[in-house]
Amino acid sequence: MSLPRYVLRRVLGAVPTLLLVVVLAFVLVRAAPGGPFDEERALPADVRANIEAAYHLDEPMWQQFLRYAGGLLRGDLGPSYRRHGESVNDLIADAFPLSAALGLLAMAAALLVGIGVGAVAALGRDGWRDRVSMTFALTGISIPVFVVAPALILVFAVQLGWLPAGWSGARGAGAWILPVTALALPQIAYIARLTRASLIDVLASPFIRAARAQGLGMGRVVRRHALKPALLPVLSYLGPALAGILTGSVVVEQIFGIPGIGQAFVRGALDRDYTLVLGVVILYATLIIGLNLLVDILYGAIDPRVRHR
């Protein structure tokens, strides 16, 4: 399969997934028992009818869906149900830059440190470096973000007083360190394990032995020859890593009081702002599906064998 055809096929393959996400999310929200405007005290019937008409909730379900899907195609996520006069787009646009910066920093840290730790472990296989880093990795996978984040605050902010505990008031670079660390830690652990396993495999292959036999030093062999093929599994882990970071950011923003999308999402979830929650779910899903698609395409470009499966 030629590369353009492969790309086309992949792109077309992502469409049903995305559609499924939108339909499922929409149906779920509409299936809610009780409308979004049901309060403890019942509204007068005419007020209620007016509200429902304003949000088009009086239309049949399929019409509502078409309206919503049409809006999506134009990049419009609709009005917020709870914050009057604000659209979901506004809420997301306000919060996006902060969350994006946080996520990108965490992703970069996870890749750098994860690959480094994994490589050190693979090279010192079965030695103390390997044991230490793999114990660290398994622990990193096992401690949930919502335990790590408060624990980091407890140690570095409350006990040692080195770094600020929250977001407001402290705007320096220091305020980023703890949230990024908390977000990146589990991903560092996964990436380290992946890199180690795959580097060990690659190092056992004949072309590495050939390179060594020609007198190349180990460091050079790893950097110039082994690392590139060994990082393919890490490449395909990028999608899940993004999913992990997005999930983690929901918690981390909550704990550190960072006014990002994750915080907006939790607030929306707790006060049942359906359109906001729906919009964030669709946004996150699109990001994850998009990155997976990109990784697939990259994979196909790097390794032509993938295209023929």
Added chain:
Amino acid sequence: MSAPAATRESRRRLSWSAAGLVLIAVFAIAVPFASPNEGRTTNFDRILEAPTSENMHWFGTDDLGRDLLVRTAEGAQVTLIVALVASLVSLVIGVGYGAIAGYAGGRTDSVMMRVVDTLYAMPFIFFVILLMVVFERNFFLMFVAIGAINWLDMARIVRGQTIALREREFVLAARLNGASGTWILARHIVPNLAGIVVVYLTLTIPQAILVESFLSFLGLGVQEPETSLGTLVSAGADHLESASWLLLIPGGLLAFLLLCFNFAGDRLRDTFDVRESR
């Protein structure tokens, strides 16, 4: 199977994590009986008390003066039960789906697996959140939702194994004896999947624990006065400066629990070499 030395090492680590899990289970079950305190009794004379040997408040008390030892044990019970039931849900769906796909083969198989691939690309955790938002933290729904995430991996692994089993002589013999497809699946294939499924359960249970505690931490899962480890961690995070034990004890137990499962799962998977076959 790996070399004897590696196996011995695996076995040693496996028994450590098994011992850890038994310890947690015993703790969760026995403490509420052994302690004179009740997990739900508030005592406003003794709020946020640090761990003390007095009156068996070994883990201290929370902001309502409730005994953290008993509450941690009760939380661990809820967490374990949710994780086990959710994993059973994923087991039933995954084994059923995977075995049928693998046994049927051909077109049915490829369509069924395409469905799995499509679902795989979906960020399920956000759907679980959506589900919990819409249906108001329904306990039963939480089992189903968490189970619905985890069955995909199970289905893939079971399918791979079923394809291998399908070609074995005893299946052929059963078929020659006139056994129906359903009979063969239920009596010959599924029992032979037990090993791999149990190994895989040790990997899905920690995932279920993680999802449950994540939801509870956000306030979307287990609600007061019921408690789970995630709920306790969430409450503890609010009292970091004044009462760090409220975070560290349940958080530490949660991490230890996950570590034991992950450790055991890792070892079992390496030992039995369970791989996803696509």
